[in-house]
Amino acid sequence: MNINDYISFASANPVCYLATCEGDQPRVRTVLLFFADKTGFYFGTLSPKDMSKQLHLNPKVEVCFYNNPHNQAQAKQLRLTGTVEFVDDPKLIHRLHKERLYLDDISGRNLEPFSEIFKVSAGDVHFWSLSDVMNEENIEHLTF
Template identity: 35%
Template sequence: MPQEILAFITQNPVCTLATAEGEQPHVRGFLSNIIGGKLYFTSSTAKAVGRQLRANPKVELCYLSQDFTTMLRIRAEMRAVEDRAIKQQLIETREYLAHFSADDPSFMLLSPVNGEAWFWTLADNLREAAIERVPFQPAS
């Protein structure tokens, strides 16, 4: 992941994540987890977002700077990651995951892959299509 993107996400770890179910978009807030320079999210197969991602892994993420002047958008696909050590690390450091175990099949560890990212500022307001996109490659 390019350093500029990693730094922006580190400074602004909460994003909105958009999925789709049929023709209906769904947006919700998510907390980003950066481990080893890679971006991860957690969810559950019991939640609607888990069902939506299994049916259609295409997402868009939107991060906003605290001063509301810069936005980072990432358009990608969410890939399930089966890494017990990362799951365990997140369970131990994120209180809201305490009810999971790393071996729980309903615990989803996800990473955006095969996409593109771009920054937007007010100066880009009427020229979004012209903004340079950076390839967003898989976490390996």
């Protein structure tokens, strides 16, 4: 496997689960991948949210992408473990905001000033499927 295999899987299955820590309590929520490329896996959030506060205090995360097949025998997940970096790029933040304008409609206000982008650009990534249930020590991992 190479990083492009993981980028392709994440891009094809952008709804994922991201875990943070608040003190010693893990917190997990569903998030939407903004995009992924060779520079990292990018996500968006809003600065007032608990997730943003947790990431600023402890940038370690684990993300799980899942293909959600009809046939569970074909279930596959990608697990990504790393440390987030916040991206201060006004053009990228504007692009994120434009792609998620529905959030303005839901909240009743312009959320661009609160928008943040973070990425995981280094860490460990691997696939897991049901065939790995009793074979986890032999799963191929990629450090990127």
